[in-house]
Amino acid sequence: MALSRRRLRQLWYMPLLTCAMALMLLRMLLMARLLDVPGFAAFSAGILVSTTFGMLACLGLQPMLLRDFSIQIVRRRERPGFVLLAQCVLVAVGCAVVGLAAAMAKMAAAGLPPSLFAVAVLHGLAQQVFLVATVESRSRGMPVRFAWQNFLRSLGVAGLGGLAATNGGSAFWVLTTESLVTLALAQWTLHRTFQSARLPASIVYRLALRRLPRVNWRSAGALLSVTVVSFVLINADRWIAAELLSVAQFAQYSFAWLVLMVAQSAQSVINAAVFPMLARRFGSHGRQAAFSLSVRASGAALVGGTVAAVMLGIVLDSVVVRWFAEYRAALEFLPLLLAAAVFRVADFWTSFLMVIGLEAPLLRLTVLSGAICSITWIAFVRPWSGGVIELVDVAALALALAATSYASAALASWRAVTRRASRSEERR
Numbered sequence: 001m002a003l004s005r006r007r008l009r010q011l012w013y014m015p016l017l018t019c020a021m022a023l024m025l026l027r028m029l030l031m032a033r034l035l036d037v038p039g040f041a042a043f044s045a046g047i048l049v050s051t052t053f054g055m056l057a058c059l060g061l062q063p064m065l066l067r068d069f070s071i072q073i074v075r076r077r078e079r080p081g082f083v084l085l086a087q088c089v090l091v092a093v094g095c096a097v098v099g100l101a102a103a104m105a106k107m108a109a110a111g112l113p114p115s116l117f118a119v120a121v122l123h124g125l126a127q128q129v130f131l132v133a134t135v136e137s138r139s140r141g142m143p144v145r146f147a148w149q150n151f152l153r154s155l156g157v158a159g160l161g162g163l164a165a166t167n168g169g170s171a172f173w174v175l176t177t178e179s180l181v182t183l184a185l186a187q188w189t190l191h192r193t194f195q196s197a198r199l200p201a202s203i204v205y206r207l208a209l210r211r212l213p214r215v216n217w218r219s220a221g222a223l224l225s226v227t228v229v230s231f232v233l234i235n236a237d238r239w240i241a242a243e244l245l246s247v248a249q250f251a252q253y254s255f256a257w258l259v260l261m262v263a264q265s266a267q268s269v270i271n272a273a274v275f276p277m278l279a280r281r282f283g284s285h286g287r288q289a290a291f292s293l294s295v296r297a298s299g300a301a302l303v304g305g306t307v308a309a310v311m312l313g314i315v316l317d318s319v320v321v322r323w324f325a326e327y328r329a330a331l332e333f334l335p336l337l338l339a340a341a342v343f344r345v346a347d348f349w350t351s352f353l354m355v356i357g358l359e360a361p362l363l364r365l366t367v368l369s370g371a372i373c374s375i376t377w378i379a380f381v382r383p384w385s386g387g388v389i390e391l392v393d394v395a396a397l398a399l400a401l402a403a404t405s406y407a408s409a410a411l412a413s414w415r416a417v418t419r420r421a422s423r424s425e426e427r428r
Contacts, residue, residue: 016148016151017147017150017151019151020147020150020153020154020155021262021265021266023151023155023157024154024157024158024261024262024265025258025262027157027161027162028258028261029258029324030158030161030162031043031165031174032255032327034162034166035165035174037247037248037251038247038251039170039171040251040254040255041248041251041254042112042116042170042171044250044254045112045116046112046116046119046120046171046175047120047261048120048235048238048239049112049120049121049123049124050120050123050127051124051127052124052231052235053095053096053123053124053125053128054127054128055228055232056092056128056227056228057128057223057227058087058088058091058092058128059091059095059220060219060221060225060227061084061087062088062128062135063224063226063227063354064219064220064223065081065085065088065135066135066138066275066279067223067275068080068081069084069085069136069139070138070139070276070279070280070283071279073139073140075283079199081139082136082194083208083211084208084215085136086204086205086207086208087208087209087211088132089129089132089190089208090205090208090212091212092125092128093125093129095125099121100118100121102121103118103121104118115172116172116175119172119175119176122175122176122179123178123182125183126178126179126180126182126186129182129186129187130185133149133186133193134149134189136193137149138273139276141273141276141277143273149185152185153181153182153185156182157178157182160177160178160181161174163177219359222359222360222363223354223359225359225363226359226363226366229363229366230350230366232370233366233401234264234344234402236370236374236397236401237394237401238254238257240389240394241254241257244389245389245391249391251327252327252329252330252391253330253391253395255327256330256333256334256391257337259309259338259341260337260340260341260344263341263345266345267344267345267346270297270345271348271351274293274348275351277293278290278293278294278348278355281293282355282356287356290352290356291413291414291416291417294348294349294351294352297348298346298348298349298410299346301345302342302346305342305345305346306342309339309342313334313335313338317331329391330391333391333394336395336396336399337395337398337399339399339402340395340399340401340402341402343402343403343405344406349410350409353409353412353416356416358412358416361412361416362409365408365409365412366405366409369404369405369408370401370404370405372404373397373400373401373404374397374401376400377393377397377400381393
């Protein structure tokens with residue numbers, strides 16, 4: 001009966017995360033409504049820089065932490081996990097210092113001035129530290145606690161960020177407000193984590209700094225490479241839009257890209273629970289069991305994502321016409337991005353390959369599939385010919401990259417399991 005009650009309590013995980021994601025979507029819609037078109041374009045470019053900072057993933061230590069902490073908890077060796085968590089925070093801060101130094105050197109990207117570029121880096125740091133701070137709850141298989149952490153952050157970001165925009169704030173002040181809210185919640189979460197573990201934070205950080213040279217940087221580098229390549233494929237269309245389209249066109253594309261942003265957030269949130277489950281399943285039952293879990297998770301996400309995409313398309317068609325008439329052009333290519341969103345939500349194959357230690361083959365496969373897809377797109381669009389790149393062309397690239405990435409990772413996962421099974425039979 002106790003186990004049954006525990007499972008019933010875990011059912012709060014999905015409603016809470018759904019509310020958190022809905023708040024993040026509401027926050028973007030609020031910005032599109034409260035800021036003018038150039039202001040929303042600047043805000044979207046700042047979010048792009050912020051998510052690009054997250055691509056660094058603490059130089060590969062964050063995915064290593066997410067993978068190893070769950071296994072260490074199962075094996076009752078938690079202290080190295082806390083040290084690695086602190087190392088993630090230290091490396092993230094170091095990366096932010098480099099980014100802020102680049103901003104002081106008048107470096108800019110995505111059309112942002114140095115001041116807005118700097119606050120976008122700070123925004124990325126806040127996001128990174130928050131993700132690291134919540135690894136402990138995810139690794140322990142406590143999705144409800146993780147859901148509450150995300151819900152509180154979404155509530156604070158949407159509420160105070162929206163308040164900043166309502167009071168005439170620019171993209172700069174909105175991003176600053178969101179950064180401070182996220183950093184405060186991350187610090188509170190880290191404090192409670194170290195307190196519950198009965199480990200003084202000062203000692204943990206001291207150990208983390210002293211042991212940084214002894215980190216398995218080769219493994220971290222492999223994980224970082226996978227993260228970087230995956231990020232490039234996920235955000236290539238957005239960077240192309242930011243660099244090649246006009247401000248008005250980029251605002252249109254950023255508005256439609258909200259569905260991909262929500263899809264990526266949904267996948268990240270769901271994968272935050274699935275990834276540790278895969279790691280625990282692999283650690284206790286082996287590769288085949290972890291693969292079976294990936295099949296169920298991906299299949300459920302494909303079906304659920306398709307239904308949600310159709311419903312969301314119908315709703316957005318009415319909402320945009322009524323309340324966001326200035327972004328009406330986005331409806332022309334919205335179906336392409338909705339289809340790409342479904343593939344991205346359902347991609348749990350990458351997590352499976354990382355859990356079983358096939359980062360290098362995954363990296364080669366991701367690079368190859370992305371290169372083939374990009375070369376094909378360039379051959380059709382021919383940007384060197386001097387013609388105008390249409391919004392639908394960029395959206396088509398997003399769909400092609402998402403579908404190709406999903407299919408190639410699924411095939412690689414299947415081959416990894418079947419080859420292992422064949423070798424086992426041969427040994428018998």
